[in-house]
Amino acid sequence: MSxxxxxxxxxxxxxxxxxxMLDALGxxxxxxxxxxxxxxxxxxATSGDxxxxxxxxxxxxxxxxIKTRGFSETLxxxxxxxxxxxxxxxxxxxxxxxxxxxxxxxxxxISAVWAGIVFTGLPAILHLPIVMLAGALGGALWAGxxxxxxxxxxxxxxxxxxxxxxIAFRLTExxxxxxxxxxxxxxxxxxxxxxNAELWSLWQIPQRLSDRLNALAVAIFFAALALxxxxxxxxxxxxxxxxxxxxxxxxxxxxxxAVGALAFFGLPALTQVWWPFSDQYDRLHIGIVIALAxxxxxxWLMYKTTLGFEMRTVGANxxxxxxxxxNISRNILIxxxxxxxxxxxxxxxxxxxxxxxxxxxxxxxxxxGFDSIALALLAKxxxxxxxxxxxLFGAMRNGADLxxxxxGVSKYVISLIQGLVLLFVAAPSMVRYLLRMRAARKIEEEAxxxxxxx
Amino acid sequence: MSNTTVxxxxxxxxxxxxxxxxxxxxxxxxxxxxxxxxxFNAIIGGQCDSQCVIGTLNQSVRYAAPIALAAYCGLMCERxxxxxxxxxxxxxxxxxxxxxxxxxxxxxxKQNGMDAATAGDISxxxxxxxxxxxxxxxxxxxxxxxxxxxxxxxxxxxxxxILAVGLTGYFYRQYLAQNIPPGPGxxxxxxxxxxxQIPLLGAIMxxxxxxxxxFMLVATLLIHYVLFYTPWGLRTRAVGENPRAxxxxxxxxxxxxxxxxxxxxxxxxxxxxxxxxxxxxxFNPQMTNGxxxxxxxxMIFGNWTPFGALAGALIFGLGNTINTTVSIFRPxxxxxxxxMLPYILTILVLTGFVGRAIPPAADGQPxxxx
Numbered sequence: 001m002s003x004x005x006x007x008x009x010x011x012x013x014x015x016x017x018x019x020x021m022l023d024a025l026g027x028x029x030x031x032x033x034x035x036x037x038x039x040x041x042x043x044x045a046t047s048g049d050x051x052x053x054x055x056x057x058x059x060x061x062x063x064x065x066i067k068t069r070g071f072s073e074t075l076x077x078x079x080x081x082x083x084x085x086x087x088x089x090x091x092x093x094x095x096x097x098x099x100x101x102x103x104x105x106x107x108x109x110i111s112a113v114w115a116g117i118v119f120t121g122l123p124a125i126l127h128l129p130i131v132m133l134a135g136a137l138g139g140a141l142w143a144g145x146x147x148x149x150x151x152x153x154x155x156x157x158x159x160x161x162x163x164x165x166x167i168a169f170r171l172t173e174x175x176x177x178x179x180x181x182x183x184x185x186x187x188x189x190x191x192x193x194x195x196n197a198e199l200w201s202l203w204q205i206p207q208r209l210s211d212r213l214n215a216l217a218v219a220i221f222f223a224a225l226a227l228x229x230x231x232x233x234x235x236x237x238x239x240x241x242x243x244x245x246x247x248x249x250x251x252x253x254x255x256x257x258a259v260g261a262l263a264f265f266g267l268p269a270l271t272q273v274w275w276p277f278s279d280q281y282d283r284l285h286i287g288i289v290i291a292l293a294x295x296x297x298x299x300w301l302m303y304k305t306t307l308g309f310e311m312r313t314v315g316a317n318x319x320x321x322x323x324x325x326x327n328i329s330r331n332i333l334i335x336x337x338x339x340x341x342x343x344x345x346x347x348x349x350x351x352x353x354x355x356x357x358x359x360x361x362x363x364x365x366x367x368x369g370f371d372s373i374a375l376a377l378l379a380k381x382x383x384x385x386x387x388x389x390x391x392l393f394g395a396m397r398n399g400a401d402l403x404x405x406x407x408g409v410s411k412y413v414i415s416l417i418q419g420l421v422l423l424f425v426a427a428p429s430m431v432r433y434l435l436r437m438r439a440a441r442k443i444e445e446e447a448x449x450x451x452x453x454x
Numbered sequence: 455m456s457n458t459t460v461x462x463x464x465x466x467x468x469x470x471x472x473x474x475x476x477x478x479x480x481x482x483x484x485x486x487x488x489x490x491x492x493x494f495n496a497i498i499g500g501q502c503d504s505q506c507v508i509g510t511l512n513q514s515v516r517y518a519a520p521i522a523l524a525a526y527c528g529l530m531c532e533r534x535x536x537x538x539x540x541x542x543x544x545x546x547x548x549x550x551x552x553x554x555x556x557x558x559x560x561x562x563x564k565q566n567g568m569d570a571a572t573a574g575d576i577s578x579x580x581x582x583x584x585x586x587x588x589x590x591x592x593x594x595x596x597x598x599x600x601x602x603x604x605x606x607x608x609x610x611x612x613x614x615x616i617l618a619v620g621l622t623g624y625f626y627r628q629y630l631a632q633n634i635p636p637g638p639g640x641x642x643x644x645x646x647x648x649x650x651q652i653p654l655l656g657a658i659m660x661x662x663x664x665x666x667x668x669f670m671l672v673a674t675l676l677i678h679y680v681l682f683y684t685p686w687g688l689r690t691r692a693v694g695e696n697p698r699a700x701x702x703x704x705x706x707x708x709x710x711x712x713x714x715x716x717x718x719x720x721x722x723x724x725x726x727x728x729x730x731x732x733x734x735x736x737f738n739p740q741m742t743n744g745x746x747x748x749x750x751x752x753m754i755f756g757n758w759t760p761f762g763a764l765a766g767a768l769i770f771g772l773g774n775t776i777n778t779t780v781s782i783f784r785p786x787x788x789x790x791x792x793x794m795l796p797y798i799l800t801i802l803v804l805t806g807f808v809g810r811a812i813p814p815a816a817d818g819q820p821x822x823x824x
Binding site for chain 1: 539608613623624625626627751798801805
């Protein structure tokens with residue numbers, strides 16, 4: 001929220017920057033630590049036995065990392081957290097407290113399922129982007145409505161997004177149980193999406209890549225990634241002065257083409273010869289790669305583009321933004337739509353890559369969207385922080401089941417710990433008070449996220 | 455900073471004013487209600503006679519209770535300029551504690567040789583009390599975080615909501631999900647002696663309701679009186695509109711805010727207890743279903759006044775009742791569609807299509823003493 005100030009820090013003084021860094025990194029870590037201590041106290045108090053605390057945390061760790069497929073399940077849970085955290089962070093940066101990620105997640109999921117069912121016979125290179133787009137559009141629309149209402153009438157997004165959540169739950173329930181229902185199945189669930197719309201599990205990759213079109217899709221993805229990286233690399237200070245503009249274009253284009261070609265011809269052959277993932281029960285899918293790419297893209301959007309600058313300015317000081325000629329209404333709408341689109345993609349990925357039936361069942365348990373509020377605030381809306389925080393939250397979520405099994409401690413203790421994390425992140429002065437720490441420097445006034453209901 | 459400008463509270467906020475505008479609103483409301491009823495009756499095939507109308511309205515008042523109490527919680531907090539979106543969490547906490555205490559206190563007392571009727575009365579009262587206290591404790595946390603540590607009030611409210619989900623879920627799974635001993639059930643309904651005899655109104659409001667509903671009705675009057683006719687109410691409103699000026703005149707801004715948030719939390723606790731001690735005799739972790747947020751919408755609809763908030767809550771209560779009735783008479787209509795209506799209505803309230811609202815001037819701003 002005080003990002004504009006923080007960014008200037010490195011140029012002014014190294015010491016101030018180091019302190020700011022410590023504050024940005026140290027406070028969240030302290031908050032996590034304190035939250036786990038708080039969780040331990042609650043388990044201890046309710047069980048009356050310190051051994052239970054140890055058993056619980058030991059179970060959580062082994063469930064998250066050590067047991068068979070534990071680590072890859074942690075990454076499976078990390079993926080939607082990354083998307084949702086990024087989506088919420090975009091909103092928070094622009095001063096919009098979108099707490100409707102859960103609903104946007106559901107609408108994204110059901111839109112993707114719809115697109116996965118109605119289109120048939122398309123190759124994956126077309127169908128997968130289409131379902132992703134459908135999910136993103138669904139989420140964007142769902143978040144866009146509160147955005148539009150905020151821009152036009154000032155209706156506060158905290159209540160409207162929450163209400164949109166409940167509408168989304170009912171709407172999804174209706175769509176799953178009536179129009180999209182698989183009437184042949186005994187469980188209430190939608191029809192199965194077309195196999196080409198499924199998100200690839202890692203073990204499937206050698207087989208998927210043996211299809212030329214799929215290999216082309218992967219090659220395009222890697223070429224785009226290489227292009228972006230190369231473009232960033234040649235635009236850096238010394239490179240920019242050494243090479244002329246046309247040379248730079250050649251380098252960038254060449255790198256993209258080369259990587260693309262290498263991926264197109266090399267990857268199918270390579271994966272036939274050597275591929276570490278062969279476990280067919282491993283649910284880890286390519287979504288994690290897409291999520292990491294999305295984190296990079298969001299970072300670029302927020303810090304390297306005019307739109308991102310405008311969004312951050314509106315968040316930091318709307319009046320100043322208005323005087324500077326930034327269109328606030330347009331910004332609110334775009335921010336909410338982007339935020340919702342990312343949440344929608346999270347839902348899409350969950351349903352196309354993780355859901356066993358590759359469909360949307362009636363009891364599709366999520367909670368990802370609500371957890372992500374704490375996640376985005378813990379990460380201070382920083383994309384890198386979100387990737388780290390998502391991994392932590394994914395590990396906790398994945399470890400919870402074994403924890404409950406081993407120690408008999410309810411897995412809801414996870415929500416409790418996440419709530420405590422948020423509490424300590426929200427009130428850093430409380431952490432300082434609890435630990436009798438003195439503030440390292442005068443803390444800048446943080447602009448409040450909210451400006452009343454007006 | 456807007457808190458340095460002096461704002462003049464509107465006359466309509468100070469007392470109930472009956473003028474042409476209010477009368478017009480009342481006429482519109484009556485016509486609207488009539489239209490809603492005709493539509494409702496058409497949907498269920500004209501099966502609602504006068505008895506059924508009274509029954510429907512009676513049930514609306516029942517459903518309005520938690521929404522109104524949530525709205526009063528928001529009202530007490532925001533009149534002192536503390537935004538509270540943690541009402542949902544406070545109510546969830548209240549309903550969980552209410553249910554747990556009711557069941558386990560009853561079992562314990564029966565094991566110790568008390569007869570079932572007395573044990574039921576005591577455990578229900580104890581459950582209500584502890585539900586209110588637990589919700590009050592969460593409110594105190596909200597107060598400390600947002601007043602003492604000056605955290606963003608919306609985030610602090612979110613903290614309360616997430617913590618409440620964690621706490622209630624934890625205790626639910628640990629103690630209330632299976633092998634629950636038989637409890638004493640919910641409060642029994644009763645009639646109010648004199649008021650129940652009033653024609654029509656008596657049958658709708660004062661007959662066959664349970665204690666929390668009556669408490670809600672009393673609270674409406676009480677809050678109205680306290681806010682607009684006592685020194686405490688004046689201080690509260692001053693702190694909500696212009697804390698700097700109030701501070702200059704010797705009002706302890708922090709103290710007023712703390713106490714108001716606490717009172718709000720207690721009210722939300724009654725609202726939470728309604729779910730498990732009046733509505734149904736079970737607890738589930740999704741019990742409150744956004745009613746805390748709907749309460750905030752009712753508060754905004756009522757322009758931060760208790761009677762206005764009650765009117766808003768009654769509209770939502772009516773909506774809920776109609777939903778239930780429609781789903782009984784017309785099982786062919788997918789129940790999810792009418793279930794969306796309260797939430798859509800809430801959004802419409804917020805956009806100002808239904809009623810315009812002016813919040814207290816300093817709403818949501820932490821106060822820094824100079």
